[in-house]
Amino acid sequence: MPVDELDTRILRLLLEQPRTSVREYARILxxxxxxxxxxxxxxxxxxxxxxxxxxLSPAALGHxxxxxxxxxVTQGHLDEVGDALAAVPEIxxxxxxxxxxxxxxxxxxxxxxxxxxxxxxxxxxxxxVRTRTEVALRERVPHRLLPLxxxxxxxxxx
Numbered sequence: 373m374p375v376d377e378l379d380t381r382i383l384r385l386l387l388e389q390p391r392t393s394v395r396e397y398a399r400i401l402x403x404x405x406x407x408x409x410x411x412x413x414x415x416x417x418x419x420x421x422x423x424x425x426x427x428l429s430p431a432a433l434g435h436x437x438x439x440x441x442x443x444x445v446t447q448g449h450l451d452e453v454g455d456a457l458a459a460v461p462e463i464x465x466x467x468x469x470x471x472x473x474x475x476x477x478x479x480x481x482x483x484x485x486x487x488x489x490x491x492x493x494x495x496x497x498x499x500x501v502r503t504r505t506e507v508a509l510r511e512r513v514p515h516r517l518l519p520l521x522x523x524x525x526x527x528x529x530x
Contacts (some may be wrong), residue, residue: 375420378403380525382411386421387518430464435480437487438508441494442473449499450474456497462490473504 375383378401385397394412398405415421430438445453450468457466457477465478477494481487487507494503 374528375521375524376528377525379411379415379420380521380528382408382415383420383521384518384525387521390424390426430480435462435482437481437483438511439479439481439487440506440508441477441479441491442469442504442506443475443477443494444501444503445474446499446501453497453499456499457494460490460493462486479505 381401382397385392385400389397392400394408395405398408401408412421430436443453443457453475454466454468457463457475462479462481463477464480467476468474469476479487479490481490484507487505491503491505494500
């Protein structure tokens with residue numbers, strides 16, 4: 373979907389001030405509320421805006437350990453293992469991947485012993501051949517989209 377300069381400004385506001393009202397966004401941007409709402413609706417329909425939930429911290433929820441678990445799956449069982457991963461609350465994301473393994477799961481845990489318990493649960497799942505776990509030491513670049521949005525906006529202006 374093409375994103376123009378106004379869309380970029382809207383997305384920037386949504387990322388920087390997520391708790392602001394549509395009326396206030398329209399005032400800040402200097403556009404009519406109806407125009408802003410139509411743009412928001414279009415961005416949602418196009419899948420650019422995918423939700424409005426608050427960002428939560430697993431560490432603040434008592435799960436400060438972050439690990440990435442590579443999961444190798446028996447051929448033909450990717451969907452079943454993927455479905456089983458969804459039942460594990462400590463898995464906050466999982467992706468099918470290329471390279472070393474078939475799935476990559478982002479896992480949070482209370483401590484290293486809890487992480488080991490989660491990994492053992494994964495290993496015991498039918499269709500899982502082996503796992504490889506990498507523990508994150510420190511977040512260097514937090515999840516962000518604003519630099520990408522700004523880059524797209526600059527490209528739209530040229």
